[in-house]
Amino acid sequence: MIKPFVDSTALVRDGAALGANLDRDGYIFLRGILPRDEIMAIRRQLLALADMGGWLKSGEPIEKGVANLEKACKDPEPRYLEFFKPMWKLEALHRLKNHPNILGIFERIFGEPVLAHPMFVLRNIFPQTESFDFTTGSHQDRIHIGGGQSFACWMTLGDCPTSKGGLIMAEGSHKRGVLDFELAPGAGGLEVSEKFEGKWVGGDFAAGDVVIFSDTTVHKALPNKSGELRQSFDARYQRLSDPVAELAVQPYAGIFKWDEVYADWKSDDLKYYWQRQGAKVVPFDTSYYEKRDAIAFDRAEAGDMLARDTLLRIVQRDASAAKRERAQKLLDSLSRGQAA
Ligand SMILES: O=C(O)CCC(=O)C(=O)O
Structure with a gap:
């Protein structure tokens, strides 16, 4: 049974109240943080690339994102990366990560300057079938992100009812540090051993809604039972004064260098911004x-x-x-x- 998220949208201007909910539950859920038209414009760019990869069912309108199950693939398979790479380079995605509406929330919670990690994750999750499943198992981000304390901001690129595989949180799971885990299929290749029965919270996401959670909050995805690609975006934020792991200032999974990422960008302001901010980079644990x-x-x-x-x-x-x-x-x- 999944209980609904506590909706903290009414507190969005109040950093102390947001911080209190984040500390109590391990997450905050906020509606309509990003303009829907900006998200939908990014979605269109991503779907155009997905279509080039043959990932979309022919005969269906591209904007519906109906998946071609015959081409189901996942990170880090080479056939996935071929079309994922041009997606990850899109300037608009990097700009979304550094959107003032998101940075403002973290600034209000931290009460000090924010570092948006240069690395973020873009996900194209094909529907779950008998022969294909890439549902993210329960995990804590600290293992994958390292550095000091960080917080994730997760959003879908388009609307995502629970049947399309949104993210759910184990309420209050963030208070006991890094928990024991086991090997598991899916992103990350591991799963927290504890089951957190009765603690899971979630709900439908509309384009522009976000869930923000701590790097020790246990979370997982629901299976994508729709016929569509579930495209989502997760980025991490921390106090600028805290250390950040080397891996988090590199392009995703080391699949290219920043110069390659920037090759087709129209503006320079977001290039190497963390260096100008004076981020304290440390080795990854x-x-x-x-x-x-x-x-x-x-x-x-x-x-x-x-x-x-x-x-x-x-x-x-x-x-x-x-x-x-x-x-x-x-x-x-x-x-x-x-x-x-
Ligand atoms: O989108 C997903 O399937 C997983 C996202 C996630 O685990 C994260 O944002 O840390």
């Missing part, structure tokens, strides 16, 4: 990933397909060539096992 990856290697050696999404991420992102090579070999042997 890899200890949680080391733990996850050790489990994935063990499972993969035992022939367990559950390790696949984690191995793919190691191949794509890990700094150690030896680890990447080991992960690739195990992926190859898993797919040979599947074919046999």
Whole structure:
């Protein structure tokens, strides 16, 4: 059973009240923070690229975003990245991340200057079917984002009823630091062990609504049971005076350099802005990933397909060539096992 979000929209100008709700529940849900027409304009650009990738069902209007299930793919598969890369470079998405309406909320909550992380996540989640599922399992962002304390702002790029796979929060789950986790399929390749029965809150999102949550708040996505692509955007924000992990000031998952991202941009004001702000960059704490990856290697050696999404991420992102090579070999042997 999912209870409805507490709606904090009426408090949007009151940083102390927003901060109190964030501290009490681990999240705040706010309606209509971003202009709908700006979100819909970005959605149109993204859907045009999705269509070029063959991700949309032919014969349907592009703006409906009806998915072509035959082309279902996910991050970090190469066929996903081919069309994801031009999407992630879009200047409008980076501008959305630094939107004054979002920065203003964080400034009021923090009572001090805000750093918007340069890295953000854009998601194109294909519908869940018997043969395809990329539903994000329950997790805490601290593991993936590192640095000091940060807060995520998640929004859908278009309307997202719960049936389309919105994000839900485990209310009050943020007070006990980083919790034990297990290996899991889906983004991140892990899942918090505790189930948080009766604690889940969520609801329908309209374009422009946001949920803001702490980096220790346990959250997960609902399965996308619609026939459409669920496109969403999540970015992170913190006090400028706190440290930020190196990974969070790099383009998504190291898939390109900033100069490549900026190549077609029309203006310069958002290029390398965190350097001008004086962000305090520190190394990323890899200890949680080391733990996850050790489990994935063990499972993969035992022939367990559950390790696949984690191995793919190691191949794509890990700094150690030896680890990447080991992960690739195990992926190859898993797919040979599947074919046999
Ligand atoms: O959109 C999703 O499926 C997951 C989003 C998420 O986990 C996050 O924003 O931290």
